[in-house]
Amino acid sequence: MPAPSEKPPEKTPEKKPSRIQIRNRKKIIDAALDVFSQHGFRGATLDQIAEAAGMSKPNLIYYFDGKEAIHVALLNALMTEWLDPLRELDAEGDPLEEILGYVRRKMEMSRQFPRESRLFAIEIIQGAPRMLPHLESDLKPLFDEKCALIAGWMNAGKLAPQDPQQLVMSIWALTQHFADFDTQVRVLVPDETAGWKAANAHVETIFRAILTPKG
Known part of the structure; x- marks a missing residue:
């Protein structure tokens, strides 16, 4: 006897980023633009980007997995x-x-x-x-x-x-x-x-x- 059909679980809606998160991502992207446009991908470092953004490196990594993720974005x-x-x-x-x-x-x-x-x-x-x-x-x-x-x-x-x-x-x-x-x-x-x-x-x-x- 076939098992009764089960209702598929509802997808949890993605949480929208807060205004602070949006602002911090923009700060990182803008700082990275300065660093990458001066040094290229190979010459740029996460430390340089974090310093230009005015935040700590661990805080930067909270928003992006690494240098390549920022560059690709x-x-x-x-x-x-x-x-x-x-x-x-x-x-x-x-x-x-x-x-x-x-x-x-x-x-x-x-x-x-x-x-x-x-x-x-x-x-x-x-x-x-x-x-x-x-x-x-x-x-x-x-x-x-x-x-x-x-x-x-x-x-x-x-x-x-x-x-x-x-x-x-x-x-x-x-x-x-x-x-x-x-x-x-x-x-x-x-x-x-x-x-x-x-x-x-x-x-x-x-x-x-x-x-x-x-x-």
């Missing part, structure tokens, strides 16, 4: 933020303005988030040991989708013909320079406000010139 958040401007390319928009809008968003990210850009650059230079799965599963499909969109605009004569892949990577290289080489830029152009205004105008002029259809 940072990179996951960074990948989402880094891809958002590319996702915003609109197939229904004016092609040239869509590309120039993307350039402006990337320049603004370099201005606001130089530490994040340097962290990303260091990870890639080191072979992307912790970010490679995200590059393959998140970045590559989005990159292919937007390159196909740009190629369609070019084939329709709405943009001057270029290699779409090289175009997107050139946008990355040029805009992220201002974040990754922030210290050098500040030495060469001490007037930050005027410097950013000139940089934005110059970069936009470059891409407008190469993408405006002839005639």
Whole structure:
């Protein structure tokens, strides 16, 4: 005789983190961003991160299992933020303005988030040991989708013909320079406000010139 069916046990709802826990995790992440963007993953230590966060190392480990857990949390958040401007390319928009809008968003990210850009650059230079799965599963499909969109605009004569892949990577290289080489830029152009205004105008002029259809 079959046993009577038993009601499956109810799942215990996950306890939401308190405001103090949320605040402390944010302090750790922000401190880690400073440390990792200066020293890279290999050069950074939990002691450095704890000191920068203003807390003890045991307290830090209460929130994160170790240095790699903090680094991965940072990179996951960074990948989402880094891809958002590319996702915003609109197939229904004016092609040239869509590309120039993307350039402006990337320049603004370099201005606001130089530490994040340097962290990303260091990870890639080191072979992307912790970010490679995200590059393959998140970045590559989005990159292919937007390159196909740009190629369609070019084939329709709405943009001057270029290699779409090289175009997107050139946008990355040029805009992220201002974040990754922030210290050098500040030495060469001490007037930050005027410097950013000139940089934005110059970069936009470059891409407008190469993408405006002839005639």
